[in-house]
Amino acid sequence: xxxxxxxxxxxxxxxxxxxxxxxxxxxxxxxxxxxxxxxxxxxxxxxxxxxxxxxxxxxxxxxxxxxxxxxxxxxxxxxxxxxxxxxxxxxxxxxxxxxxxxxxxxxxxxxxxxxxxxxxxxxxxxxxxxxxxxxxxxxxxxxxxxxxxxxxxxxxxxxxxxxxxxxxxxxxxxxxxxxxxxxxxxxxxxxxxxxxxxxxxxxxxxxxxxxxxxxxxxxxxxxxxxxxxxxxxxx
Amino acid sequence: xxxxxxxxxxxxxxxxxxxxxxxxxxxxxxxxxxxxxxxxxxxxxxxxxxxxxxxxxxxxxxxxxxxxxxxxxxxxxxxxxxxxxxxxxxxxxxxxxxxxxxxxxxxxxxxxxxxxxxxxxxxxxxxxxxxxxxxxxxxxxxxxxxxxxxxxxxxxxxxxxxxxxxxxxxxxxxxxxxxxx
Numbered sequence: 001x002x003x004x005x006x007x008x009x010x011x012x013x014x015x016x017x018x019x020x021x022x023x024x025x026x027x028x029x030x031x032x033x034x035x036x037x038x039x040x041x042x043x044x045x046x047x048x049x050x051x052x053x054x055x056x057x058x059x060x061x062x063x064x065x066x067x068x069x070x071x072x073x074x075x076x077x078x079x080x081x082x083x084x085x086x087x088x089x090x091x092x093x094x095x096x097x098x099x100x101x102x103x104x105x106x107x108x109x110x111x112x113x114x115x116x117x118x119x120x121x122x123x124x125x126x127x128x129x130x131x132x133x134x135x136x137x138x139x140x141x142x143x144x145x146x147x148x149x150x151x152x153x154x155x156x157x158x159x160x161x162x163x164x165x166x167x168x169x170x171x172x173x174x175x176x177x178x179x180x181x182x183x184x185x186x187x188x189x190x191x192x193x194x195x196x197x198x199x200x201x202x203x204x205x206x207x208x209x210x211x212x213x214x215x216x217x218x219x220x221x222x223x224x225x226x227x228x229x230x231x232x233x234x235x
Numbered sequence: 236x237x238x239x240x241x242x243x244x245x246x247x248x249x250x251x252x253x254x255x256x257x258x259x260x261x262x263x264x265x266x267x268x269x270x271x272x273x274x275x276x277x278x279x280x281x282x283x284x285x286x287x288x289x290x291x292x293x294x295x296x297x298x299x300x301x302x303x304x305x306x307x308x309x310x311x312x313x314x315x316x317x318x319x320x321x322x323x324x325x326x327x328x329x330x331x332x333x334x335x336x337x338x339x340x341x342x343x344x345x346x347x348x349x350x351x352x353x354x355x356x357x358x359x360x361x362x363x364x365x366x367x368x369x370x371x372x373x374x375x376x377x378x379x380x381x382x383x384x385x386x387x388x389x390x391x392x393x394x395x396x397x398x399x400x401x402x403x404x405x406x407x408x409x410x411x412x413x414x415x416x
């Protein structure tokens with residue numbers, strides 16, 4: 001008789017959710033018709049569900065969202081691209097080339113007719129100006145600290161517009177900084193690393209480890225792979 | 236399961252801030268609600284979600300498409316909320332008082348209501364299960380992955396969470412009186 005065997009929690013839950021298979025549903029229904037205790041359980045389950053589902057989603061305050069998007073630091077790749085060069089180095093290489101090109105253009109122009117000579121005059125300042133702006137961008141990128149003076153959506157080109165910027169090593173981390181991501185919280189990761197003799201500290205939600213062998217750190221954190229806390233290996 | 240966020244995630248992985256801004260827009264309400272309902276404070280929730288998105292942005296180049304982006308973000312947000320709770324516990328009382336800064340009257344009202352008081356009183360595992368399932372619409376699979384327990388346990392936690400909550404809400408006057416409110 002159904003009234004003597006109460007359905008278990010899982011059955012009652014699946015009954016309320018409409019997930020109970022067809023074979024068991026009539027039995028549980030019949031039991032509920034006769035059992036006050038289980039009927040009360042179902043009533044509570046439905047009331048709890050209703051209260052929770054009536055609660056709205058809350059919106060992240062716009063100020064927080066704006067501050068977040070304005071303050072995104074530069075992402076750090078796990079490994080540097082094999083052909084990556086810093087903007088500063090790019091400017092250093094390209095500057096003499098540009099100067100020679102301008103000089104050649106000027107010489108060729110003076111050997112041609114008068115029209116082309118006049119046309120060549122404004123070309124040099126324009127090229128110099130363009131070069132200067134590249135140089136300034138490069139210098140700004142090289143001087144920007146890791147998190148504080150991060151490029152903003154308005155003030156800096158996006159990575160799509162300037163893919164080279166993504167390959168510039170973040171200066172404050174040093175050119176050889178390497179990054180892993182592990183399961184946090186950062187304080188526990190630091191405690192674990194210190195236990196094993198590493199020089200580790202929490203900096204702005206990331207874990208920084210100084211002067212450690214990357215393979216040894218990898219091994220020490222093997223249990224915590226695939227998390228979201230960046231571990232930065234400093235030289 | 237194909238991740239509807241995959242194209243944006245791929246762009247954001249390569250450093251595209253506009254793609255990341257779209258992901259923030261898509262997920263902010265659910266993540267903020269998760270943090271607010273589990274922390275019971277909208278100011279702490281805002282800090283936790285901001286921190287979570289920052290961590291996600293930094294970790295994106297190493298994000299592997301083993302789970303949905305939404306599940307990954309839930310995990311990061313829960314970790315950030317946990318860290319926020321630890322930070323708050325360590326904070327001197329005066330600083331906490333100075334920090335009281337209601338930023339959003341609606342969220343503030345929601346979080347001071349009877350439902351939140353009942354959620355605050357729930358066992359942490361039950362609270363997380365009902366918030367994820369009933370408020371945010373997460374699947375059993377997602378909750379099982381996030382909490383590291385089998386699907387049957389997830390259902391049992393939702394069951395018990397709802398039942399406790401209904402009891403507290405159904406007898407809210409008695410409950411509040413017995414708590415001296």
